[in-house]
Amino acid sequence: MIVWVLNIGAEKYWNTVNAGIVDPNENIIVNRVEEMNLMLCREQDVMILREKPDEFFLMKLQELGFSIPRILTPDHADLLTPISELILKDVKLQQEILSLSADYEKAYFVPYAVTALEEQIANKCGLKIMSAPSHVSALINDKIFNRRMAENLGFDVCKGKVCHSIEEISEEYTRLVQESPFFDKVIIKEPFGASGKGLYIVDSEERLKSLLVRLKRFSRNRVDCSWIVEGWYPKKVDINYQIYIAPNGSIETFSIKEQVLRDTVYIGSRMPVQLSDQHIRLYKKFGDQIGKYLFELGYTGIASIDSIITETDVIIPIIEINGRFTLSTYISFLQNILGEVQVFTPYSKMITDSPLGYRELCLALENEGILYDIHKKEGVIVYTAGTLPSRSIDDSGVFPGRLFTLIVGESWKAIETYANKLENLVDNLQHKSIY
Structure with missing residues (x-):
């Protein structure tokens, strides 16, 4: 048996991330993407949602061939509290999960991401988490770590550097737009964040000055601030590939797909990907190299990797790594249901x-x-x-x-x-x- 939870928004538990202006309506909608878990569940599994899904929706999924698991919901589940916090507040729900897990020799817990909250849930409910410890997961989701890892592996990386001050950001921007080959745009990345947050595309001195004022305000009185400043490459295609690192260290690269982005925000995927056999082999090789590197750090489970192929046919194998599921993960096995x-x-x-x-x-x-x-x-x-x-x-x-x-x-x-x-x-x- 597997217990599934789509605890989107895990980044705020790993690190202090500037949330900006909070829109309650938007947060309610984001929390409800948890229903995507139904794309992966089996009939014998358990899925925890904050609300019971629409019955007509469940019926339609069954007609398509998807399995509907046992669905549990917390009592008094409001729409804004993160799902893992709701579970930890609900002793009755914890006891129900514990009782269900006792009927199986092995009962696993597969959350979207592992933070200290999911580790507490596993301990209280008699479950084994199928992923790395929370502190390892947090490290893998650090974009600065991702860049340094790519350099250590000898991969091509985007031209740029890690900057530790506002002055360094300004200097690196000037270098990227003036030195050959120069860039029309530059991207500035905060180390943590998801869904396009903490990513800033800069295409003029005026926009840079405005952004630097904001970054200086948010970084005031902090000595540990760092940013990545990179050239924005014209691309042939954005690629996402998933890897699974088993507890014994074996690695599988799967679901290589084309990502569709609006600037830096993911808006969908195309499957199967339209790449040559040579490119597919290269991505599987990259996945194997990345998986071995992560396993040595103690990471197991799913990792989702974003990559690009530039207009000059250069593959940048790591733009960023998510040491967790992504929305792209939940649609990775559709062809098992829908066919070729x-x-x-x-x-x-x-x-x-x-x-x-x-x-x-x-x-x-x-x-x-x-x-x-x-x-x-x-x-x-x-x-x-x-x-x-x-x-x-x-x-x-x-x-x-x-x-x-x-x-x-x-x-x-x-x-x-x-x-x-x-x-x-x-x-x-x-x-x-x-x-």
Whole structure:
């Protein structure tokens, strides 16, 4: 038996990360991506969610061939408290998990990420965590560590350096935009952060000055501040690849896929990836080298690695490593269910004037002729229900949400047609005053 928890937002427990302005509506939506766990669960497993999923949503997933596990929820689960904190507050839930785990010779715990909270849950519930200790996981998610690791492995890295002061950032920016080969843009990275947070693309002196004022304010009275400053490369493709490091040190590289990004923010993947056999072999070699390096540090479990291939055909094997699952991990095994088809997995923000539930959205997709057809193996699948614009916590009269979709087809041309029709439908459903 495996107990699954998608505890998104783990970075704040590993390190002090500047959260910026907090939007409660946005945080509620992000917390509800936990339903993606259903892409990986088996019938004999247990999944902990803050709310029971929409029954129609579960029925649709079963029709597609996904297994529905036993779903447990904490009592008095509010929408903003992180899921692991909710579990630790609920003694009754802990006892239920402990009772279930006692029925199995081996009961495992697979969270999205391992922090001290998940270690406490495992101890209280009689579970074995299938990943590295929290302090090792925190290290692997340090972007400065990632860059130094790539250098130690002899990989190509982006031109740039680690800077330890505001003055160094300014000097390195000037060097990158003036020295040959010069860059039109520079990216400045904080060591920790996820979903594009702590990443700043700078394309002018004016933008740099504005950013440096902010960074100086946030770093005041701290002596341990560091940033990575790198040139922004024109790219042929962004690549994500996953590695699994087993407890015995064996390594498997899997799910090499094309990432679709808007600047620095992930918005979807394309599978299978359109790379040559030579490139696939290289990425498997990189995965093996990275896995061995991480294993020597005590890291086991899933690691998700972002990479680029530049316009000049240079592979940068490590842009960053996530020592945890990513949203890309949860869609890594879709072809086991959907078959050998092309899949594009875009997601987008969505705001409506009235609540939009899963059943209503499926009906709208069906009326447009784009809802996934099991027999044709084509169409649009919405793979979370809790993130849809079904509630609002204020009196604004608008309902924010996120639409996570799988667009499936036997060709990229068919997928493009479905994607265009989906975009038109979403535009029609949107809250019009946002335009």
